[in-house]
Amino acid sequence: MRPAFLIFMKEAREMLRDKRVVNAAFVAPVFMIIMFIFLFGFIQEKVSKKPDIKLAVVKDESNPLVKELQKNKSLNLTFVESVAAGRKLRDDAKVGAVVEFGPDFTDSLARGDATVTAYYDSTEPLSSIAMSVVRGLVAEMNKESVKAVLAEHRIPEKLAEPIEFVQKDEQKAEGIGGSMIIGLIPYLIVLWAFYGGFSTVSDLVAGEKERGTMETLLIAPIKRSHVALGKFFALSVICLTSSLTTLVGVMVIGLIKLDITKAMFPTGLHVSFLSIVELLGILIPLVVLFASLLLAVSAYAKNVREAQTYLTLVSFVVLMPAIFSQFIGFTGAQKEMWVRFTPILNSAVAIKEALLSNLEIVPFLITAGVSLVPGLVMLRVAVWLFSREQILTRV
Amino acid sequence: MVQTREISKTFYDQKRGEVHAVERVSIEARPGSIFGILGVNGAGKTTLLRMLSTVIQPTHGSASVNGFDVVTDSEKVRASIGFLSNSTALYGRLSATEMLAYFGSLYGLSGALLKERLAFVTEKLQLYEFKDRLCDKLSTGQKQRVSIARAILHDPPVLFFDEPTAGLDVVTSQTIMEFIEEQRDHGRTVVFSTHVMSEAERLCDEIAIIHDGSICGHGSLQALLDNTSEKRLEAAFLKIIGYEAKVTA
Numbered sequence: 001m002r003p004a005f006l007i008f009m010k011e012a013r014e015m016l017r018d019k020r021v022v023n024a025a026f027v028a029p030v031f032m033i034i035m036f037i038f039l040f041g042f043i044q045e046k047v048s049k050k051p052d053i054k055l056a057v058v059k060d061e062s063n064p065l066v067k068e069l070q071k072n073k074s075l076n077l078t079f080v081e082s083v084a085a086g087r088k089l090r091d092d093a094k095v096g097a098v099v100e101f102g103p104d105f106t107d108s109l110a111r112g113d114a115t116v117t118a119y120y121d122s123t124e125p126l127s128s129i130a131m132s133v134v135r136g137l138v139a140e141m142n143k144e145s146v147k148a149v150l151a152e153h154r155i156p157e158k159l160a161e162p163i164e165f166v167q168k169d170e171q172k173a174e175g176i177g178g179s180m181i182i183g184l185i186p187y188l189i190v191l192w193a194f195y196g197g198f199s200t201v202s203d204l205v206a207g208e209k210e211r212g213t214m215e216t217l218l219i220a221p222i223k224r225s226h227v228a229l230g231k232f233f234a235l236s237v238i239c240l241t242s243s244l245t246t247l248v249g250v251m252v253i254g255l256i257k258l259d260i261t262k263a264m265f266p267t268g269l270h271v272s273f274l275s276i277v278e279l280l281g282i283l284i285p286l287v288v289l290f291a292s293l294l295l296a297v298s299a300y301a302k303n304v305r306e307a308q309t310y311l312t313l314v315s316f317v318v319l320m321p322a323i324f325s326q327f328i329g330f331t332g333a334q335k336e337m338w339v340r341f342t343p344i345l346n347s348a349v350a351i352k353e354a355l356l357s358n359l360e361i362v363p364f365l366i367t368a369g370v371s372l373v374p375g376l377v378m379l380r381v382a383v384w385l386f387s388r389e390q391i392l393t394r395v
Numbered sequence: 396m397v398q399t400r401e402i403s404k405t406f407y408d409q410k411r412g413e414v415h416a417v418e419r420v421s422i423e424a425r426p427g428s429i430f431g432i433l434g435v436n437g438a439g440k441t442t443l444l445r446m447l448s449t450v451i452q453p454t455h456g457s458a459s460v461n462g463f464d465v466v467t468d469s470e471k472v473r474a475s476i477g478f479l480s481n482s483t484a485l486y487g488r489l490s491a492t493e494m495l496a497y498f499g500s501l502y503g504l505s506g507a508l509l510k511e512r513l514a515f516v517t518e519k520l521q522l523y524e525f526k527d528r529l530c531d532k533l534s535t536g537q538k539q540r541v542s543i544a545r546a547i548l549h550d551p552p553v554l555f556f557d558e559p560t561a562g563l564d565v566v567t568s569q570t571i572m573e574f575i576e577e578q579r580d581h582g583r584t585v586v587f588s589t590h591v592m593s594e595a596e597r598l599c600d601e602i603a604i605i606h607d608g609s610i611c612g613h614g615s616l617q618a619l620l621d622n623t624s625e626k627r628l629e630a631a632f633l634k635i636i637g638y639e640a641k642v643t644a
Contacts, residue, residue, distance in 0.1 A: 006500050010489070017488040017529075212484035216545075218450050220501040221474035389451045390406075 003222035007230025008237075015200055015238060024199030025242040029192045033249035036188075040181055041264050052076060053130045054095040056086035063105045065116060068137055075133065083119060090121065096130025181264060183326060186351035188246045189279075190322045190344060193287055196242020197235045197294045198311055204231050205298040206307035214392065228295065228386040232379060235291040243283060247271070271355065278354035278364060285368045286347045289375035290318070296382040300391060321345035325352075340366045347371060397424040397447060397553060397584055402456035403608075404442050416442040418608040419456065424586050424601070426552070429579050431599030432588040433632060439608040440588035444557050447586065448478050461553050461584075474502065477546035477554045479571075481561035484542070487531030491522055491541045494530060495548055502549035516544035536567040543574055554578055556587045560594065572598060592629040602628075606636040 015021045054076045057066060061079055069075055078095055080086045086098030102108055102115030116138055120131035147157045208214035217227055254265065271279075297314055301307035325348030328334045340346050340363050350367040353359035385391050404417040417439040424430030432440045445451045447460055449469040458465045461475035486494050495516065499509045517526055520540045525533055530541065539559075546554065556575060560568035575598055579585050589595055595602055595616075602619060604612035612619055612635035616628060625631040 003501055006497065010486070010497050013493070014486060014488045212480070212482040213486060215445075215450055215480075216478070216484045216498075217501075219448050219473055219476065219478045220498065221470045221503070222501055223470070393445070393451060 003226040004229040008233040011234035021200045025196040029245040030249035033246050037253050056080045056089050056095040056098040058100040060101045096127045186348045189243050190348045193239050193243035194290045194318050197239040201294040201298045202304045202307035206301040207304045210303045224386045225383045228383045236287050239287040275354050282350045285371035289371045292378035299385040397460050399458040402453045402458050405454045415608050424584050426584045427582045428600040429585040429598050431595045431602040433595050434605035438605045444555050477551040479546045479559045480557040485530035490527050492526045498545050499548050520544045553584045596628045604635050
């Protein structure tokens with residue numbers, strides 16, 4: 001195995017001297033996570049402050065509901081002549097929704113058949129928020145009205161709300177697990193485990209074929225399997241370190257202690273030792289799968305250009321389950337067996353569970369095995385490709 | 396010693412079907428001599444050298460290098476040879492010394508022996524001034540000197556040269572030819588492929604003319620000239636491969 005080690009060392013040295021690899025595998029993951037944290041922090045800061053909700057109110061300026069709306073300090077009312085004029089303001093993002101009162105609103109209210117219409121755009125978040133604020137105020141007024149009637153008839157007001165709803169958040173996550181972006185971190189870890197290697201693999205084999213250095217290597221008195229293994233180990237290290245760089249990015253942000261990020265990590269930034277062990281237990285088999293897949297594709301390609309075309313196609317196959325992992329929580333299927341047996345998707349789900357400290361041993365072993373077995377098969381394919389002269393000597 | 400017996404290589408090409416790149420070639424190159432393989436582009440010279448250096452396997456026949464079979468003892472064959480082509484094929488992000496040390500290690504050299512061989516090739520090929528420079532930053536001539544150093548670093552008894560001067564300037568070409576002559580004088584077996592007649596005339600003790608994958612003429616320079624009744628190798632070569640000059644009015 002000494003030749004494989006020598007090749008690994010040489011590849012690692014060359015990769016670290018290649019600015020493209022350093023930027024793509026190490027700088028980009030840190031930059032991306034920092035960007036995400038700032039972006040999410042900015043959004044959360046905006047959302048946590050009560051947004052300034054602007055409403056267009058058609059004509060009626062004196063009815064009781066308008067007075068209620070005016071009392072609400074987070075609302076900013078603009079009176080308009082018609083719904084059309086209000087719509088124009090809404091479409092120009094000057095107001096969130098348009099409120100129109102039915103005819104003789106005040107009298108109708110006394111009779112119990114008043115109508116209020118809110119014109120909003122459900123595709124615009126601020127418009128939906130404006131609509132829900134109006135709906136809440138109307139509901140509150142309806143409730144007050146019911147209470148007044150009940151009081152008039154000496155019936156306890158409590159009967160207007162016979163059920164008291166109590167909500168208790170029992171999430172136990174600590175450290176990074178308690179972060180708002182806990183769903184995003186596993187996705188980025190998986191993503192960079194692939195793209196770290198992607199940045200260098202076309203140069204590693206197809207590039208060597210193209211430049212003629214591969215033939216020089218094949219003339220050396222070493223086994224071709226050692227050439228394949230040396231390159232595989234180098235690629236694996238790049239994939240793993242690139243992937244873990246995402247966590248380094250989070251730590252860097254934590255050390256800076258900016259206001260914008262404090263709210264993002266309410267339970268701190270620490271990761272437990274067990275979580276790290278579990279994370280590596282999931283990540284290493286995944287890296288074996290990615291590195292062997294990348295190596296096999298690059299070995300098969302005639303030149304760098306062909307390798308990049310194939311690798312781009314392969315990246316879509318890898319990306320899809322990784323992206324789906326972002327939404328699996330909405331389906332409630334994250335603990336189902338088919339998820340555990342779906343490569344890449346299972347790793348993203350298990351990494352999240354590891355960071356949340358709720359990964360169980362059986363899912364952990366299944367996830368590791370589902371990555372490792374095809375990874376080793378693919379490594380065998382890559383080694384076989386290195387023994388095929390038709391593949392390795394064509395340019 | 397390099398010997399081939401009826402060695403052939405057939406490729407399968409999707410467009411052209413079976414391609415007989417080399418057909419039943421039998422040659423013998425002895426220590427202390429330069430064996431030239433002369434042929435036009437695409438004649439099969441590189442394929443023959445690739446088989447002898449075990450990069451590809453013959454589809455028929457057998458060959459041995461330094462007493463080792465190219466198929467069954469391929470690792471021992473590779474340990475016995477040095478290979479130099481016109482493509483310098485260096486690792487651009489390694490320095491000349493790093494690259495030589497890397498290949499020396501792959502050839503099983505280590506410790507004091509590796510240091511000694513590195514010092515020898517550095518001195519021999521005058522690599523001092525650029526030995527710590529990245530190979531990407533070297534001139535073509537400097538790259539070629541590093542390539543030569545790599546080919547002889549492990550002191551191989553057999554050397555293959557595949558059109559080593561193609562695309563090089565006259566000074567660098569001269570350096571390489573002097574180097575090849577020196578290796579012969581040191582008793583090494585040298586197999587040299589070229590399509591440059593003057594180089595073959597100057598260097599080769601024995602010449603095999605290869606055309607369309609087959610040997611169509613073989614012998615010393617004088618024997619080839621005598622057999623074709625020509626005074627220059629170029630004319631003899633053209634006659635042997637059956638080329639007829641087309642004269643237009």
